[in-house]
Amino acid sequence: MTRVRVGCVGVGGMGGNHVKAVSDIKTAELVAVCDIIGETAQRVGEQYDVPCYTSHREMLKKEKLDAITIATPHPQHRPVAVDALNAKKHVFTEKPMASTVSDCDKMIAASKKNRKRLCVMYQQRTKAVNHEARRIIKNGEIGSLIRVNMVSASMRTQAYYNSGGWRGTWDGEGGGVLLNQAPHQIDLLLWLTGLPKRVMGQVSTFGHKIEVEDTASALMEYPNGAHGCLQVSTVEAPGMSRYEIVGTKGRIVLEGNRLRMNVLEQPSDRFIKKSKEMWASIKGEWKDIEVKQDAATHVQGVTAMIQDFIDSLIEKRKSLCPAEEGRMSVELANAMIMSSVTGKPVDLPIDPKKYDGILRKLIKQKGLK
Numbered sequence: 001m002t003r004v005r006v007g008c009v010g011v012g013g014m015g016g017n018h019v020k021a022v023s024d025i026k027t028a029e030l031v032a033v034c035d036i037i038g039e040t041a042q043r044v045g046e047q048y049d050v051p052c053y054t055s056h057r058e059m060l061k062k063e064k065l066d067a068i069t070i071a072t073p074h075p076q077h078r079p080v081a082v083d084a085l086n087a088k089k090h091v092f093t094e095k096p097m098a099s100t101v102s103d104c105d106k107m108i109a110a111s112k113k114n115r116k117r118l119c120v121m122y123q124q125r126t127k128a129v130n131h132e133a134r135r136i137i138k139n140g141e142i143g144s145l146i147r148v149n150m151v152s153a154s155m156r157t158q159a160y161y162n163s164g165g166w167r168g169t170w171d172g173e174g175g176g177v178l179l180n181q182a183p184h185q186i187d188l189l190l191w192l193t194g195l196p197k198r199v200m201g202q203v204s205t206f207g208h209k210i211e212v213e214d215t216a217s218a219l220m221e222y223p224n225g226a227h228g229c230l231q232v233s234t235v236e237a238p239g240m241s242r243y244e245i246v247g248t249k250g251r252i253v254l255e256g257n258r259l260r261m262n263v264l265e266q267p268s269d270r271f272i273k274k275s276k277e278m279w280a281s282i283k284g285e286w287k288d289i290e291v292k293q294d295a296a297t298h299v300q301g302v303t304a305m306i307q308d309f310i311d312s313l314i315e316k317r318k319s320l321c322p323a324e325e326g327r328m329s330v331e332l333a334n335a336m337i338m339s340s341v342t343g344k345p346v347d348l349p350i351d352p353k354k355y356d357g358i359l360r361k362l363i364k365q366k367g368l369k
């Protein structure tokens with residue numbers, strides 16, 4: 001395959017960026033668009049001079065496609081993706097991959113059964129500064145994990161939540177800040193550190209009239225015993241994201257596009273055991289890590305992710321975010337909600353059926369309490 005024929009599903013909001021990216025990418029061809037709102041489908045179809053559909057199934061049946069992109073509300077990612085995979089199309093879906101791990105697993109199973117790719121939009125993975133942070137950690141330059149701290153805060157007004165019937169509801173989103181606004185930052189954390197093995201979560205609706213959580217915290221334990229703390233919300237300004245990842249040889253601090261590193265003179269685990277002095281400590285030196293920024297804007301990041309998906313199909317190589325990795329942030333979000341609702345720590349991997357039961361209850365009671 002030298003050119004990938006693509007149909008875009010859900011083109012009223014974020015999907016507009018998918019359509020533009022696909023039509024800009026030289027190795028892709030925009031073949032058709034689909035939106036359940038007829039006017040939206042027609043407007044975008046006319047704008048790009050391609051056929052439009054209100055049913056993805058009809059588009060899959062009538063058009064000769066290699067792949068589709070999905071930018072519908074998250075609970076629709078699974079049904080659209082599974083239909084497309086069963087129709088032998090590759091799939092690129094928006095974040096979060098789905099609202100529940102059980103939906104993620106159904107999507108992954110369809111991808112494996114049909115031997116078609118399933119990839120997820122996590123455009124933080126296109127940023128050079130994040131790649132450098134990951135390289136430093138994977139290269140063992142900060143040693144083994146001791147402590148992780150992540151804060152990601154943003155602001156969403158009540159008008160934002162009121163702008164779409166699905167927003168802010170358990171039925172329409174399957175969660176709040178954990179499933180819609182913070183998945184990028186959570187995915188980046190998990191891309192850097194991997195998944196914890198145990199989570200104690202606390203989620204609440206703090207500053208909006210919505211059903212779902214707008215504030216969430218977790219205490220985490222990693223497989224080697226390292227501790228982690230994660231806090232996200234949509235009630236703070238100015239927006240910020242900050243990662244502090246501490247290891248036995250040093251630490252990195254990643255704040256927006258700024259990456260700093262502190263390298264210890266000697267590893268802390270050995271020093272703690274060997275030093276004969278009662279109040280001894282180790283010196284460390286801070287340095288700014290200069291990284292040439294690329295894919296700096298939102299649209300550049302989105303286009304780079306779709307370009308990577310297309311290239312990964314043509315070059316038959318791993319994409320920047322395969323489904324198994326896109327699933328991670330959903331599992332952590334589900335675990336945090338499960339822990340908060342049950343008041344107990346949750347071990348990972350979580351029980352998908354148990355979480356589905358909790359979500360059904362939240363949908364029924366239309367709130368956290």
Ligand SMILES: NC(=O)c1ccc[n+]([C@@H]2O[C@H](COP(=O)([O-])OP(=O)(O)OC[C@H]3O[C@@H](n4cnc5c(N)ncnc54)[C@H](O)[C@@H]3O)[C@@H](O)[C@H]2O)c1
Nearest residue numbers: 010011012013014035036037071072073074076094095096
């Ligand atoms: N990567 C990012 O930075 C980013 C930014 C915004 C939104 N998103 C994600 O994109 C998805 C959509 O969010 P949005 O803000 O664009 O929502 P939106 O409501 O603005 O747009 C969703 C569109 O999908 C259409 N749609 C719904 N169900 C459909 C179906 N079954 N088939 C075809 N079309 C359907 C709707 O009519 C609408 O036009 C969400 O999963 C969201 O998390 C990602």
